[in-house]
Amino acid sequence: MPSGNDTKLKQTLAQVLGVPESGIGDETSMDTVPQWDSLKHLNLVLAIEEQFGVSLTEEQSFEILSYPLAKAVLAEHGIDFAA
Amino acid sequence: MNADILADFLSGSHETSTYARYAAVANVLESSTPEQTGLPVLKVALLRNFTAEPLVPVLAGEIFRAGYHPRFYVGDFDAIQADVLDPNSRLYAFQPDFIILAQWLEALSPALTTAFISTSPPDRAAEEERIRLHVRTIVGALNANVRAPILLNNFPLPTQPTLGILDSQSTGYQTHTILRLNAAILADSAETSDVSIVDFMRVFAAHGTANFVDERYWHVARAPLSQKALVPIGTEYVKFIRALRGQAKKCLVLDCDNTLWGGVVGEDGLAGIQLGPTYPGSCFVALQREILNLHDRGVILALCSKNNEADVLEVLRDHPDSVLKEEHFAARQINWDDKVTNLRRIAEELNIGLDSLVFVDDNPFEATFVREQLPDVAVIALPPKAFASYRSLLTAPGYFDTLSYTAEDRRKNAMYGENRRRKALESTALSLDAYLSSLDLEVDIGNPSEVDVPRVAQLTQKTNQFNLSTVRNTEGDIRAFMAADAFDVFALKVRDRVADLGLVGVAIVAYDGPTATIESFLMSCRAIGRGAEDAFLAVVVRHAAEVRGSEVIVGTYAATNKNELVRDFYLRHGFVRIDESRDDRWSLTTTGGHGPNVPAWIRVTNGVDTHAIR
Incomplete structure (x- = not known):
C-alpha cells in the first residue's frame, strides 16, 4: 500500500510535468522524462513546497532530480513515506 | 485532452x-x-x-x-x-x-x-x-x-x-x-x-x-x-x-437581510436591525459605503430579496444610517419568488446579460442555488456572521474592474432612473409611435473627437448584445482608424426630453473602391428601442454613398452567444445575404438613393462631422 504522501508526490509530479500519474515510479527522473527541463524543475520545486508545506534549502532544490530523490529530500523534512 | x-x-x-x-x-x-x-x-x-x-x-x-x-x-x-x-x-x-x-x-x-x-x-x-x-x-x-x-x-x-x-x-x-x-x-x-x-x-x-x-x-x-x-x-x-476584453461585470445584485444590514427587517423592525456606528452595525455601514462607491463608479445596483417590499423600502427611505437610498437601485425584485427567477427578471429589466450580474447573499442555500442554476452569474457568498469581512469580500475579486472611468459611467445610474421614468411615460402613452414622438429624440452622429476616444474604445470593449461584429478595440486602434483615410469612425450621441444619454453608439466603416464595409456597428443596451440604431445606420449608409461615393455597403454579423438580438438587423434594413446559406455577410446597393431611413420621430443634428449630412 502506498502512503498518502507517496500518492500526493506522484500526483504533484504528474500535474507539473504533464505525465500520467500511473507512469511515475523509481525510474522517473530528469533523465527519463523529456518534459522535465530546468524550467519545469523550478515549477516542480514550487509545487512540492506548496503541497507538502515545506521550505527547501537551495541545495535540496537542486537535489530533487528524480522521484526517489524527491522522497529522500522530503523525508529530511519529516515527511513519512512508509507504507 | x-x-x-x-x-x-x-x-x-x-x-x-x-x-x-x-x-x-x-x-x-x-x-x-x-x-x-x-x-x-x-x-x-x-x-x-x-x-x-x-x-x-x-x-x-x-x-x-x-x-x-x-x-x-x-x-x-x-x-x-x-x-x-x-x-x-x-x-x-x-x-x-x-x-x-x-x-x-x-x-x-x-x-x-x-x-x-x-x-x-x-x-x-x-x-x-x-x-x-x-x-x-x-x-x-x-x-x-x-x-x-x-x-x-x-x-x-x-x-x-x-x-x-x-x-x-x-x-x-x-x-x-x-x-x-x-x-x-x-x-x-x-x-x-x-x-x-x-x-x-x-x-x-x-x-x-x-x-x-x-x-x-x-x-x-x-x-x-x-x-x-x-x-x-x-x-x-x-x-x-x-x-x-469587455468582461467587466455591470450590475451588483444584493440581498437585504444580513447583507445590507444585520437582522431581519420583517421580524426585527426598522429600529431593531443592526445598521449604525457601532459593531456589528458598523460593518454593514462600511459595506453600504463601498456599494455606494461602486454605484458612483458606474456599477448598476439592484435588490433581490425575499421580503415585504414595504419593509425594505422603509429602511432605505427612513433609516438614518442607511447610506444606500431607494434611488440608488435601478431595479428591485423584493418578493417571495425564487432568486433565480428574480435574477432573470432583473437582467431582462435592465437589458443586460446574466453574465453581467454579480449576486451577493449571506444565505449559503441561495448562493449555491444561483451558482448551480445560473452559472453565468458571479456569486459572492458572504460567510454568515463574519460581518467585518463583507466589505473586502465585495471588492477583492475585481469583478467590476475596467480601464476607463468616463463621464458616462458617472451618469449611468442617473440614466437608469430616467429609464424608469421613461417607462412610466411609455405606459401612459397611447401608442408606441405617439410615445416615441413625445420623447423628442435627437441623435448626433459624427466623427468622434479626441475626448470621445476613451468612451468609443470602452463601448467596443463592453458592448455585447447590440454588437454586430463584437470586435474589441483599444484607444490606440480607434485613433489609428480615425487617422486612416480608408476608415471612418462614427459616434452616436442620443438625447431626449428626459435625459442626455451621451455617447452610446459606434460604427467603424472601411472603404475600398466602390465598397464600404461596416466593420463594427454597436450600441449600448440602454439606448435600444427608440429607433436611434435605425437612424444611426441610415446616416452611416448615406454618408458612405453620398460623401464617399460607395455603391455597395457590406455589413458583417459575427454570431456570439450574446448578440442574437441583432441577427436580423441588416435584413430588417433592406440588406441581402451575400451567401444565401449564411447570416454573416450582408450587402446593400445604394444606387438611386436606396437605403434605410431615419425614423420620423428622430431629429438628426450634426455638429461634429465635417461632411454635410442632411
Whole structure:
C-alpha cells in the first residue's frame, strides 16, 4: 500500500510535468522524462513546497532530480513515506 | 485532452486552486488545440528580465477561466531589447494579443537597489533617467511594431533599505527614488496608447513583500517571485485581459437581510436591525459605503430579496444610517419568488446579460442555488456572521474592474432612473409611435473627437448584445482608424426630453473602391428601442454613398452567444445575404438613393462631422 504522501508526490509530479500519474515510479527522473527541463524543475520545486508545506534549502532544490530523490529530500523534512 | 482536469479547475476559483493544479491545467492546455477546447485563442507574449516562467501556469489557468485558449511566447531571458527592436523577431512573428513586460528592478539597476548607497546622488539621478528612457524605448518599439495592449509592472518598494529608518526621511533616498521612478513611468505610460500599469507596489503591499520575494530562487534561478506570489500576480495580470476584453461585470445584485444590514427587517423592525456606528452595525455601514462607491463608479445596483417590499423600502427611505437610498437601485425584485427567477427578471429589466450580474447573499442555500442554476452569474457568498469581512469580500475579486472611468459611467445610474421614468411615460402613452414622438429624440452622429476616444474604445470593449461584429478595440486602434483615410469612425450621441444619454453608439466603416464595409456597428443596451440604431445606420449608409461615393455597403454579423438580438438587423434594413446559406455577410446597393431611413420621430443634428449630412 502506498502512503498518502507517496500518492500526493506522484500526483504533484504528474500535474507539473504533464505525465500520467500511473507512469511515475523509481525510474522517473530528469533523465527519463523529456518534459522535465530546468524550467519545469523550478515549477516542480514550487509545487512540492506548496503541497507538502515545506521550505527547501537551495541545495535540496537542486537535489530533487528524480522521484526517489524527491522522497529522500522530503523525508529530511519529516515527511513519512512508509507504507 | 484531459477534459476532467479542465472541468474540475473551472468548478473552483483562484482562491481554491493550488499551484500544482494550475500546472496540471497549463499542461493540458498546452498539449491540446483550441478546436478541442472550443475556445478562441488568446496569445500572450511574456517579455522579462527575470525568470518569470513560474507565472505561466497561473496565467494559462486564469486566461482559460476567462474563456480563452492561451498560447504563450516567452522571450529569452533578459533579451527584451533584442526582441522589441528587431521587426523580424520571433516576438512579432508570434503576433501577440497582449504583451506582458515584466521587469525586476534588481536585475535592471544595481545602482538603485543593492548598490544604492555606494552610488553618488548625481549618478542615482542619471540612473533614474536611464531606466525611464529604457522603458520608454521598449514601449515605443512595441507600439511601432505591434498593436497589442502592454501590461507593464512598476517596482515594489524595498523592504530592507541600507539606511533603515533613515531611508524614509529624505526624498533623495532609496524608497522615494523608486516611488519617483514609478511615477515617471506612470506619467510616460499615461501619454502612450495601450500601456497599462500593473501595480506591483500595491499587490506586493497587500500581501506583504516579504511573502512575495523568495531569495532562494532569486539566487538559484533568477526567479524572485515566491510561490505565494504566483497566483495573486498571475490573477492580477488576467484582470487586465478581462477588462480589455469587455468582461467587466455591470450590475451588483444584493440581498437585504444580513447583507445590507444585520437582522431581519420583517421580524426585527426598522429600529431593531443592526445598521449604525457601532459593531456589528458598523460593518454593514462600511459595506453600504463601498456599494455606494461602486454605484458612483458606474456599477448598476439592484435588490433581490425575499421580503415585504414595504419593509425594505422603509429602511432605505427612513433609516438614518442607511447610506444606500431607494434611488440608488435601478431595479428591485423584493418578493417571495425564487432568486433565480428574480435574477432573470432583473437582467431582462435592465437589458443586460446574466453574465453581467454579480449576486451577493449571506444565505449559503441561495448562493449555491444561483451558482448551480445560473452559472453565468458571479456569486459572492458572504460567510454568515463574519460581518467585518463583507466589505473586502465585495471588492477583492475585481469583478467590476475596467480601464476607463468616463463621464458616462458617472451618469449611468442617473440614466437608469430616467429609464424608469421613461417607462412610466411609455405606459401612459397611447401608442408606441405617439410615445416615441413625445420623447423628442435627437441623435448626433459624427466623427468622434479626441475626448470621445476613451468612451468609443470602452463601448467596443463592453458592448455585447447590440454588437454586430463584437470586435474589441483599444484607444490606440480607434485613433489609428480615425487617422486612416480608408476608415471612418462614427459616434452616436442620443438625447431626449428626459435625459442626455451621451455617447452610446459606434460604427467603424472601411472603404475600398466602390465598397464600404461596416466593420463594427454597436450600441449600448440602454439606448435600444427608440429607433436611434435605425437612424444611426441610415446616416452611416448615406454618408458612405453620398460623401464617399460607395455603391455597395457590406455589413458583417459575427454570431456570439450574446448578440442574437441583432441577427436580423441588416435584413430588417433592406440588406441581402451575400451567401444565401449564411447570416454573416450582408450587402446593400445604394444606387438611386436606396437605403434605410431615419425614423420620423428622430431629429438628426450634426455638429461634429465635417461632411454635410442632411
